[in-house]
Amino acid sequence: MKKVYDVVIIGSGPGGLAAAIAAKENGAEDVLIIERDVELGGILVQCIHNGFGLELFNEDMPGPAYAQHFIQEARGHGVETLMDTIVLDITPERTIYAINKGLGYLELKARSIVLAMGCRERTRAQIMLPGSRPAGVYTAGTAQRFVNVEGFMPGEKFVILGSGDIGMIMARRLTIEGARVERVLEIMPYLTGLMRNYVQCLLDYGITLEKQRTVNRIIGNERVEAIEAVTVDESWNPIPGTKEIIPCDTLLLSVGLIPENELSRKAGVLIDPITNGPYVDDRFMTNVPGIFAAGNVVHVYDLVDWVTEAGYVAGKGAAAFAQAEQAAPSEQIPLRAGENIRYVVPHKLDKAHLAEELVRLQMRAISPIEERVLVTVEDQNGDVVAKKAAAYARPGEILTLGVKPRAYEAVQKATELTVNVRKR
């Protein structure tokens, strides 16, 4: 253990691991990952399903294998790790306070920090589900941990609320393990997870998905005995005469993820109320100089491959910051969400960075467009500086657009950029 590190990374999921590797590869000497679990890998440890690595490796890997690839790479680079350690506080001057069972109270100094704490699941309390409070109500990720890592089944007969990816993946997983999934209910009029998961997790196993339907109340005293489902209108008001009692012993919630930013706030990092993650520039630096953020702590991704990429960018930026004598002059312009776009990450773009590197923008659409769309990046005059065609735009699936160095000239005239998605 050292007292001062070039780069300290909080969290060892895919974002943190990639940041550590990139920091090392870009000249940072002392790189430390602090992880609260007893092993590295973050949530990938429990994501035993396939589908990871398709974008980055063109290979279909299970989560644990994907994690292990990066764990070995980080170890090979001599990244130090501190596991079973909880970070208590981070100051804007980049002092880190942490506690470890063996080492006790720790105080470390970092030349730069990468926040990679990921996200956590929305719980029953946060969606204000009415009814009694029996045992048998879990978030989908908790059930995933039970079934895939700890080795026990949380129930026999399930209803899943929310068509997020974890919920659908758990529907399949529980079915393979011999449970019955009675229904998946989705309050929105569209799927909130990936279409491929609807096919291979629900359709394949004959599990019914009902859209614009939610849990009206939970029934049961000691244990869940049933739930009452109800159809809702666009404003989520229950429609009379649509109630149905569905007997079950367990209700899983897959109702959204929230970036985990308690530590970020303590360090003075400003949070975007739309993404629930820090405002970041194109190198994933937050408003606090030297504090970077990568992965689901910034905004919730749908593919791990993009989290890894974000980690690389943040790690590289953190290494550069740690080694710089003084901050490089920069001219940053805002990136704004335009037509049918809920948010854009990063929030700011440094015009100079585009000279040598591609800057990847990631967006979420507000409402689905199930036909060919054009994503455009426009300057203040409506001139298009970058664009991309896509087969569709779905709120559940992130839109990605790389602004290439060839847009450098066009961007130099811009004072701001707006991203839009429209029908072609």
Added chain:
Amino acid sequence: MAEIDDIICVTCPQGCLLKVKHEGNQVLEVLESGCKRGREYAICELQDPRRMVASTVRVTGGLHPLVPVYTRSAFPKPLIPKLAQELRQVELTAPVKITQVVLKDVLGTGIDVVASRDMPEKKL
């Protein structure tokens, strides 16, 4: 009688809608395929549907009581419940190495089930 069916491709996260003209399980034409892999998927889906399967098996003496496993290649869909049964019979001993073969040529498919991570021994 030739029919045209919609199939959603699961090969990659794009989730393209494929239109397939077929007679029974004989593919006559893939009308909209997204990409080359989509075409292959459509043909496979009608004649011999397969999926990657991931599950867990028991392990003794490991950091966790289970080790995650997966099929080395896409596995025949109708055999998935039988595969799950086979996996329930397996019990490994830690340490387990990533890609270690857990079940060889499972159910005569020629496909191996392998570990998807290292499982170190539990430190006492």
